[in-house]
Amino acid sequence: MQKRNFKILDQVDVQVGQGEILAIIGPNGAGKSSLLSMLANEQSAEGEILFKGKKFERWNGRELAHYKAKFSQEFNADIGLSVSEIVLMGRYPYFDSKPKAKDFEVVENTMKLTDIFSLKNRTYNSLSGGEKQRVHLARVLSQLQNDFSEKLIFLDEPLNNLDVKHQRRILELIREFVQQGNSAVLVLHDLSLAAEFADKMLLLKKGKVVAQGETRKIFRPEFISAAFDFPCHIFKNPYNSHPLVVFGERVSE
Amino acid sequence: MHNKPGIYIIGGFITLFFLGLLSLLIGVYQFESESFIGMVKNGIIGEDTGDNSDWYVFSQIRLPRVVMAMLMGSALAVSGAAMQGMFKNPLATPSLIGVTSGASLFAAIAIVLGNYMLQLLPDFLHELLISLMAFIGAILTMTFVYRMSTTQRKTNVVVMLLAGVAISAMAGAITGFLIYLTDEEELRNLTFWTLGSLGGATWVKNLILALVIGFSYLFLINKGKALNAMMLGEQDAAHLGIPVEKVKKQIVVLTALMVGTCVAFAGAIGFVGLIIPYILRLIFGSNYYMILPLSAVAGSILLLSADTFSRTIVAPSEMPIGVITAFLGAPVFVAILIRYKKSL
Numbered sequence: 001m002q003k004r005n006f007k008i009l010d011q012v013d014v015q016v017g018q019g020e021i022l023a024i025i026g027p028n029g030a031g032k033s034s035l036l037s038m039l040a041n042e043q044s045a046e047g048e049i050l051f052k053g054k055k056f057e058r059w060n061g062r063e064l065a066h067y068k069a070k071f072s073q074e075f076n077a078d079i080g081l082s083v084s085e086i087v088l089m090g091r092y093p094y095f096d097s098k099p100k101a102k103d104f105e106v107v108e109n110t111m112k113l114t115d116i117f118s119l120k121n122r123t124y125n126s127l128s129g130g131e132k133q134r135v136h137l138a139r140v141l142s143q144l145q146n147d148f149s150e151k152l153i154f155l156d157e158p159l160n161n162l163d164v165k166h167q168r169r170i171l172e173l174i175r176e177f178v179q180q181g182n183s184a185v186l187v188l189h190d191l192s193l194a195a196e197f198a199d200k201m202l203l204l205k206k207g208k209v210v211a212q213g214e215t216r217k218i219f220r221p222e223f224i225s226a227a228f229d230f231p232c233h234i235f236k237n238p239y240n241s242h243p244l245v246v247f248g249e250r251v252s253e
Numbered sequence: 254m255h256n257k258p259g260i261y262i263i264g265g266f267i268t269l270f271f272l273g274l275l276s277l278l279i280g281v282y283q284f285e286s287e288s289f290i291g292m293v294k295n296g297i298i299g300e301d302t303g304d305n306s307d308w309y310v311f312s313q314i315r316l317p318r319v320v321m322a323m324l325m326g327s328a329l330a331v332s333g334a335a336m337q338g339m340f341k342n343p344l345a346t347p348s349l350i351g352v353t354s355g356a357s358l359f360a361a362i363a364i365v366l367g368n369y370m371l372q373l374l375p376d377f378l379h380e381l382l383i384s385l386m387a388f389i390g391a392i393l394t395m396t397f398v399y400r401m402s403t404t405q406r407k408t409n410v411v412v413m414l415l416a417g418v419a420i421s422a423m424a425g426a427i428t429g430f431l432i433y434l435t436d437e438e439e440l441r442n443l444t445f446w447t448l449g450s451l452g453g454a455t456w457v458k459n460l461i462l463a464l465v466i467g468f469s470y471l472f473l474i475n476k477g478k479a480l481n482a483m484m485l486g487e488q489d490a491a492h493l494g495i496p497v498e499k500v501k502k503q504i505v506v507l508t509a510l511m512v513g514t515c516v517a518f519a520g521a522i523g524f525v526g527l528i529i530p531y532i533l534r535l536i537f538g539s540n541y542y543m544i545l546p547l548s549a550v551a552g553s554i555l556l557l558s559a560d561t562f563s564r565t566i567v568a569p570s571e572m573p574i575g576v577i578t579a580f581l582g583a584p585v586f587v588a589i590l591i592r593y594k595k596s597l
Contacts (some may be wrong), residue, residue: 042488065494072489074408076341078593080539081483089485092478093494096541123538136485143493 265550301460330552333526338480351420359390448575
């Protein structure tokens with residue numbers, strides 16, 4: 001299996017393989033977003049970031065956009081376009097001035113998957129926070145809809161503002177994407193969801209790695225408590241046997 | 254889902270054509286020839302019609318002026334739209350952020366300093382030098398204002414507009430000083446530099462304008478996708494494969510080139526770059542894929558109408574064209590303020 005290597009200042013050394021979801025977790029200010037931003041080539045980092053064995057600078061920008069996409073945590077609140085026009089931006093790397101039939105097809109499809117198809121003609125500015133979030137997710141997902149393999153998606157807190165149903169929906173879409181031979185790197189706040197969906201975890205605290213590796217090895221009370229400075233306990237969810245984290249001291253009745 | 258600009262552009266050109274014809278026919282001077290078409294026909298094939306003043310007014314005064322109005326209106330509207338995309342703000346226009354004043358100042362300096370030297374140059378080079386200086390003034394101010402007011406995601410509108418006010422004040426003061434210092438006739442006209450006029454239209458100027466505009470549009474008109482994506486934020490645009498820095502550089506250089514040339518030849522005609530994109534946004538949303546090409550046609554229509562109006566409303570005198578564009582533009586300015594009050 002081909003691996004992609006990331007190295008930042010020798011302190012963080014991450015690898016994401018094909019078919020894997022890596023979740024970056026940690027308390028506020030741990031540097032999760034910065035790490036993601038460096039990995040996605042937004043900020044320059046000392047050291048080397050290789051994607052498919054090639055440095056980002058050596059890629060052609062438009063070609064790279066076929067393989068790599070990023071969902072940012074902060075998005076512009078005021079964009080005077082319709083929902084479908086914004087989702088269509090995800091197809092910009094694929095056409096010059098006129099979108100092709102395939103582009104419209106992908107846009108329609110991802111809008112349905114992210115449950116915003118009924119909003120397609122609404123203006124973006126009239127949407128709620130969670131709806132806007134889904135519009136950008138649809139845009140990012142439609143960007144990587146192609147026949148290429150070994151694609152990489154970065155998502156910075158993709159579940160913000162989303163209700164329970166849509167949180168799971170989005171994570172399932174990401175899992176599907178990854179199962180087609182791609183990779184995903186996510187920053188997540190909901191630890192139980194992270195544990196359920198991520199294959200690997202990177203636990204960050206104040207810019208340093210507390211622990212990283214396969215989820216079942218990392219998702220343990222000692223690591224989580226140390227990272228978050230808060231006592232915690234991990235149970236097995238009786239319904240689906242996924243790990244479930246609960247924070248706080250045990251209080252006797 | 255995806256509007257096509259083509260049909261609107263064709264409609265715009267047809268409107269423009271008839272407006273142009275109308276504008277050629279009306280004016281202080283009344284053509285004496287019995288048939289306008291006959292006069293033009295005779296003029297072109299070089300036959301002596303017995304009345305050469307008709308042909309002269311048509312070919313050397315009215316037609317160049319109509320053409321210049323079309324070219325400049327188009328250039329100013331497209332410059333405004335492109336700048337608004339780059340600044341991510343509907344108030345970014347050449348006149349409001351001081352680019353026009355910067356260009357005026359440098360054009361005035363060129364006229365004063367080149368007082369003697371310029372006289373010796375052939376017409377074409379003379380005009381070219383002045384427009385080149387205006388271009389330098391425009392690019393300096395634009396770079397300055399952009400650096401001061403813009404960060405990654407958003408433009409600080411207050412800084413942008415106040416920087417424009419400061420630059421306009423400074424450049425205006427120096428230009429005014431030069432105007433009263435010199436007895437150079439080309440510069441003596443303060444109204445020209447503050448409100449603009451298309452009265453000085455010649456074929457040489459039109460040729461330079463056409464070259465500048467043609468070159469700029471080659472790169473600017475198809476920037477719709479890039480400017481749309483930049484509304485997301487520049488980093489997100491880069492993730493979509495848009496070469497953001499390159500696009501911004503092209504916009505700065507090419508809009509400065511167009512605005513500089515317009516200012517050098519017709520003074521400071523304000524608000525065209527504000528009015529046209531605003532109206533287009535009302536109809537098509539902020540989709541630059543539509544706004545950029547349509548601005549090119551709509552700007553021509555606006556400025557040609559304004560110029561025709563300005564030279565007929567107080568005939569035989571002429572009203573400065575900037576009076577009319579400001580009359581239309583100021584309410585648009587207020588409308589933008591009200592509409593974007595929260596997000597500016």
